[in-house]
Amino acid sequence: MPLFINRDQIFAHQVHLLEHKLRSKEELILELETENAILHLRLADCLGKLRHDHEEETRALHHHHQHQREAQNETRAGLTKLLSGIQEVKQDLSEVFGVYVSFASELEEQSKQLLEKVEQASSSMKGHRGDEVQDLQARVAALERSLEEEKERCRAERQRRKELHNTVVELRGNIRVHCRVRPVLSFDHVQSSTSGSGPASSEEVVYAISDDTVMVNCLKTGMPVQNKMFEFERVHGPEDSQDTVFEEVKPLITSLLDGYNVCIMAYGQTGSGKTHTMMGSHSSEVSSTAQQEAQQGIIPQAAAELFRLISEKPAESHTVEVSVMEVYNNDVFDLLAKDGQGNAGSQRRDVITTSSGTSQVPSLTYEPVSSASEVMQIISSILKLRAHCPTLVHTESSRSHLIVTLTISSKSPNALALARRLQSAKKDMQRSTQKEWWSPRCRRSNLAARYPSDELLASPASSPCPSPSLSPCPSPRPSISQAPFRTKLQLVDLAGSECVGMSGVTGAALWEVSCINRSLSALSDVLGALAEQRPHIPYRNSKLTHLLQDAIGGDAKLLVMLCVSPTQRFITESLQSLGLGTRARQVQKELPRRKSNTLKVK
Numbered sequence: 001m002p003l004f005i006n007r008d009q010i011f012a013h014q015v016h017l018l019e020h021k022l023r024s025k026e027e028l029i030l031e032l033e034t035e036n037a038i039l040h041l042r043l044a045d046c047l048g049k050l051r052h053d054h055e056e057e058t059r060a061l062h063h064h065h066q067h068q069r070e071a072q073n074e075t076r077a078g079l080t081k082l083l084s085g086i087q088e089v090k091q092d093l094s095e096v097f098g099v100y101v102s103f104a105s106e107l108e109e110q111s112k113q114l115l116e117k118v119e120q121a122s123s124s125m126k127g128h129r130g131d132e133v134q135d136l137q138a139r140v141a142a143l144e145r146s147l148e149e150e151k152e153r154c155r156a157e158r159q160r161r162k163e164l165h166n167t168v169v170e171l172r173g174n175i176r177v178h179c180r181v182r183p184v185l186s187f188d189h190v191q192s193s194t195s196g197s198g199p200a201s202s203e204e205v206v207y208a209i210s211d212d213t214v215m216v217n218c219l220k221t222g223m224p225v226q227n228k229m230f231e232f233e234r235v236h237g238p239e240d241s242q243d244t245v246f247e248e249v250k251p252l253i254t255s256l257l258d259g260y261n262v263c264i265m266a267y268g269q270t271g272s273g274k275t276h277t278m279m280g281s282h283s284s285e286v287s288s289t290a291q292q293e294a295q296q297g298i299i300p301q302a303a304a305e306l307f308r309l310i311s312e313k314p315a316e317s318h319t320v321e322v323s324v325m326e327v328y329n330n331d332v333f334d335l336l337a338k339d340g341q342g343n344a345g346s347q348r349r350d351v352i353t354t355s356s357g358t359s360q361v362p363s364l365t366y367e368p369v370s371s372a373s374e375v376m377q378i379i380s381s382i383l384k385l386r387a388h389c390p391t392l393v394h395t396e397s398s399r400s401h402l403i404v405t406l407t408i409s410s411k412s413p414n415a416l417a418l419a420r421r422l423q424s425a426k427k428d429m430q431r432s433t434q435k436e437w438w439s440p441r442c443r444r445s446n447l448a449a450r451y452p453s454d455e456l457l458a459s460p461a462s463s464p465c466p467s468p469s470l471s472p473c474p475s476p477r478p479s480i481s482q483a484p485f486r487t488k489l490q491l492v493d494l495a496g497s498e499c500v501g502m503s504g505v506t507g508a509a510l511w512e513v514s515c516i517n518r519s520l521s522a523l524s525d526v527l528g529a530l531a532e533q534r535p536h537i538p539y540r541n542s543k544l545t546h547l548l549q550d551a552i553g554g555d556a557k558l559l560v561m562l563c564v565s566p567t568q569r570f571i572t573e574s575l576q577s578l579g580l581g582t583r584a585r586q587v588q589k590e591l592p593r594r595k596s597n598t599l600k601v602k
Helices: 007-125 130-172 242-247 250-257 274-278 289-294 298-311 372-385 413-431 444-450 453-457 508-531 543-547 549-553 568-585
Strands: 176-181 206-210 213-218 226-231 234-236 262-268 318-328 331-334 347-349 367-369 401-410 480-483 485-493 557-564 598-601
Touching (some): 007 130, 176 568, 226 568, 242 298, 250 401, 250 485, 262 549, 262 568, 274 298, 274 485, 274 557, 298 318, 298 372, 298 485, 318 508, 331 543, 508 543, 543 549
Parallel strands (some): 176 557, 262 557
Antiparallel strands (some): 213 226, 318 331, 318 401, 331 347, 401 485
16 A cells, blocks of 8 residues: 655654744753853852952052152161261361361461560560560460460361261271372383373372372373372371371271171282382392381281280280182182191182171181281291292382281180180099099088088088089080180282283283283272172172172171372372272171170080
């Protein structure tokens, strides 16, 4: 039989399927819309939280910035007030000094005039009116006494001004800068080939016009003379002796025993007198002992002053060690090192930076010394190891930077007494023939046989032994050891900067000059960075600055002794040295910290 297909049923079935699919799609759409609404709600919640957190953070930052701004304003106001006070004090002192100077000059002029009148009156009167002459002489004598009193007051005011200035320098943490102008020497009269028709090279152009001011006459052909003024803490002229120079340095040696690190550095060009200032003169013409002592430089006088101060302290309270290094061709050498056979010979050393930020030289040789003569004997024996080279400027030009370090270990007097007491008790214990132990069961009969009865009566009743120090057996109390604090006195004789065309060096000496000038340029860069308070100080650009990092930028008291030549021939180098000194005075270091001595309980 033929099969008949009902199309209506087929179409109805297809419509039913399509309606089912449509309902499924609608349900899916409804689910997605629901999920989308939930996601929108979550997004709105997150945005609200973010907006709230952002507002809180903005409010906190605003509050922090406002608090910081207020603190900066308070600090700036305090510094401004302090600076204005210092300026007012300096202004008052300068005015008082001007008044005293003018008054002294007026009194001196009046005394001269009165003296002239007295002489004229005495010559004309020839014995007549003697009473009036005596009256005038008495008045003149009174004026002279008044003049001397005013001069003394003026000197006292100048000394007070100097002390106040040193106090300001101490509070601000500035580097002390002294300047020394050497006299004109024989090699200054050598005419330079580059001078031409300009001013004579031996003409004196650098003057110490006062105890704190240097004047430089800048002479140029066809141009008016220009005077440049430089101010420092102390200026020494050619007439000042070695003792006068050291008198200004001596207070730093005293502060060395007070617990402060000290560094004294001589800077200048070749032939400006650095080694003479630091070491002194060793000329064969100086025969007598008095003349040799008068020519001693800062290093021997500092050593003598140090041991003089130590001699006034309790015995064995200080120990001194010396080390000598040189920086040659940007390498550090230990001049006290010995080879395998025990012979003296310089050895290369490295400079490292410790975890505390200080520079240190591992394996450096230290020699214990007990007098200034031992220090100078060691230094004199190793000076021949220092690099020297004759040049057209100086016949004994140093080609390296010399660093002499005196390390002082200071111990507490109480700790010394306690240590000697413990050592005495230990020796008594070792000398005892019968072995006994310190305990509550120690027999009094043994103690009575060994110690006097008054010592036993003075002991506490709670212990059968007089005290741990008198007991023949060791005490169970913790041992007390001395904790010495160490301070350093660094004495630096820098090599001189020089112009290659003027010194006439060639070959290996040319490389030495390059290394010297680069290390001194690195020192100038470090001082410039410190003066400008840059975030990075380039100590590691040179071994010299890396080695002296603690003294230049640390908590040590640093004194820079500028040595300059007075003649026109070296005016360029002199101006460069004076400029470096001016830049060094602008450096504000951290305040010098005093090393403290304590007792450690083990």
